[in-house]
Amino acid sequence: MSDWIDHAVWWQVYPLGFVGAEREALPAGTPPVHRLGQLQAWLDYLLELGCSGLALGPVFASGSHGYDTVDHFRVDPRLGDDGDLDALIGACRERGIRVLLDGVFNHVGRDFEVFRRAEAGDPDARRWFRWHGDEPEVFEGHGLLVALDHGEPAVQEHVGAVMRHWLGRGVDGWRLDAAYQVPHAFWRAVLPGVRDAFPDAWFVGEVIHGDYAAAVAESGLDSVTQYELWKAIWSALNDRNFWELAHAVERHSAMLASFVPLTFLGNHDVTRIASRLDRPEHLGHALAVLLTLGGVPTVYAGDEQAFTGVKEEHEFGDDAVRPPFPADPGGLAPFGAPTRELHQRLIGLRRRHLPGLAHARTTVVHLTNTTIALRSTGPDVALVTLLSTDDEPQHFPDALHGPVLTGSHGEDGDDGEDALLVPPHGWRILGG
Structure with missing residues (x-):
């Protein structure tokens, strides 16, 4: 793996929602709708935000989401065709932007060609899937998502080829969807051949619970979602x-001994951070943690504009966190500018402290x-992040002194005020 990932800050986009595509696949024979190119108008915005990579959600032909x-x-014809994706990748390369694709390799839709053959009785195709009698195993109760058999060599060959x-x-690189459902042995079988051909590629698995470090070690992945x-x-x-945060930070820091986790405050599967926080002024606290800890941080598109949205547990319950965006950044509402x-x-x-901050260890002091x-x-970096959710000003211990780098009131440099006196519900970052 190349060290380029140590400099990465991703801007994550869910393409079908971003471009306002239809909920369902286009009827057979319908020409592609060339929408994916809309993202090119946002690449300079991505860079101005400070990000260096575009993490794309699913772009391949599918039945719905x-x-x-x-x-x-x-x-996916709702996004366009190969030429549209090639053009987007080319535009990213011109700007030095890295591109991450979303690989859904735990399950497929029922219109997946091999599954249609399996349903028709083809024994070779049937081996691609897991079955309960005549019924295929499905992903977490979703009847339209049929689970692949990851012990089948043909499935391993297919995923490696993709x-x-x-x-x-x-x-x-690749974000590997639902990697927590896939046996570690599958990735161990598939990834070496891919790495032989593309040694600089980066692979991050979607893992929600469990022993993250063990998942990385046993699967051969580079990272998992934190x-x-x-x-x-x-x-x-x-x-x-x-x-609670202290406990999680200590565990997070320990993980950095073996891998660099993918960190985030939001993504396409969860309620947006602006809706999740009880107090809007605590967004700065959350960002300060995300961006001063080791890891590879991701900003979910729209979170930087204070977009709201609550994920609900029903069909199309993700729509609120996957909205369409304007044709270009000029169409954004002005209320998002401060965020x-x-x-x-x-x-x-x-970014001024990369690559050292990507591998930084954090202690609760x-x-x-x-x-x-x-x-x-970390290498050539030392930062102290002070956070307070108290209703009164709080003075932190004198041993934590250092120059003020930034804070909840936009502090920049030592202005003569007490750097350790943090205002109510305030935060501050000091040079360590």
């Missing part, structure tokens, strides 16, 4: 219980229910 894939080698195909078209830290950030802020500027400020601070201080240290 993109995770019911019917053809891994074809762009990965190599799109890496050969210029993408830089849901534990995500939950602790917003939960600790809402509950005014920084003990965007906050992201720019904190991402900019992080002060802790109460409503205050916490985190010291992150």
